[in-house]
Amino acid sequence: RKEVEQDPGPFNVPEGATVAFNCTYSNSASQSFFWYRQDCRKEPKLLMSVYSSGNEDGRFTAQLNRASQYISLLIRDSKLSDSATYLCVVNSAGNNRKLIWGLGTSLAVNP
Amino acid sequence: GAGVSQSPSNKVTEKGKDVELRCDPISGHTALYWYRQSLGQGLEFLIYFQGNSAPDKSGLPSDRFSAERTGGSVSTLTIQRTQQEDSAVYLCASSLDPTRNEQFFGPGTRLTVL
Numbered sequence: 001r002k003e004v005e006q007d008p009g010p011f012n013v014p015e016g017a018t019v020a021f022n023c024t025y026s027n028s029a030s031q032s033f034f035w036y037r038q039d040c041r042k043e044p045k046l047l048m049s050v051y052s053s054g055n056e057d058g059r060f061t062a063q064l065n066r067a068s069q070y071i072s073l074l075i076r077d078s079k080l081s082d083s084a085t086y087l088c089v090v091n092s093a094g095n096n097r098k099l100i101w102g103l104g105t106s107l108a109v110n111p
Numbered sequence: 112g113a114g115v116s117q118s119p120s121n122k123v124t125e126k127g128k129d130v131e132l133r134c135d136p137i138s139g140h141t142a143l144y145w146y147r148q149s150l151g152q153g154l155e156f157l158i159y160f161q162g163n164s165a166p167d168k169s170g171l172p173s174d175r176f177s178a179e180r181t182g183g184s185v186s187t188l189t190i191q192r193t194q195q196e197d198s199a200v201y202l203c204a205s206s207l208d209p210t211r212n213e214q215f216f217g218p219g220t221r222l223t224v225l
Contacts, residue, residue, distance in 0.1 A: 043216035046214070046215065049211070087153075
């Protein structure tokens with residue numbers, strides 16, 4: 001089993017739709033969780049950290065489920081500019097300094 | 112403020128040559144990371160520097176790869192005797208808080224080995 005697994009997609013949704021991505025991680029001792037977005041041929045950019053209590057930033061909501069070892073990202077009212085690859089990132093258990101990166105979920109928001 | 116900068120943005124070299132890639136982290140960030148990303152692949156951890164501690168080199172793929180960080184700021188990744196499989200985008204990231212470890216990336220160096 002991979003340490004961090006994501007559905008690669010692509011997810012094709014119309015503008016204004018709500019879309020959700022899940023990500024599973026293998027090591028229950030992981031403590032830090034993040035969502036990054038990466039545009040084509042660009043560097044990853046931090047979208048949001050994921051806290052135990054869940055957190056929201058505008059149209060984006062992240063949730064953590066430790067019991068089932070998954071994190072989720074919900075995007076409401078999708079915009080064309082949301083089209084990107086969304087990377088799930090989890091710290092390496094036993095070494096908080098090292099992050100394990102998922103391969104990403106591709107989202108295309110269509111007019 | 113200024114973000115992470117990397118140079119060069121693109122590098123084309125011939126197999127067997129040495130290359131040096133540079134990263135200038137965000138001012139005040141104590142942690143610095145090097146990754147590489149091949150086309151359509153995920154990020155591969157290479158090396159990590161934290162303050163004055165010994166670097167974590169566990170991700171370096173071979174002894175042809177080395178990195179140093181001078182004065183706790185600028186870092187240089189050196190690849191000796193480049194091979195075609197070294198072709199990738201090399202990304203540098205820095206982090207202010209090693210506990211939270213939110214990493215901020217530079218634009219990367221696209222290395223092509225002919």
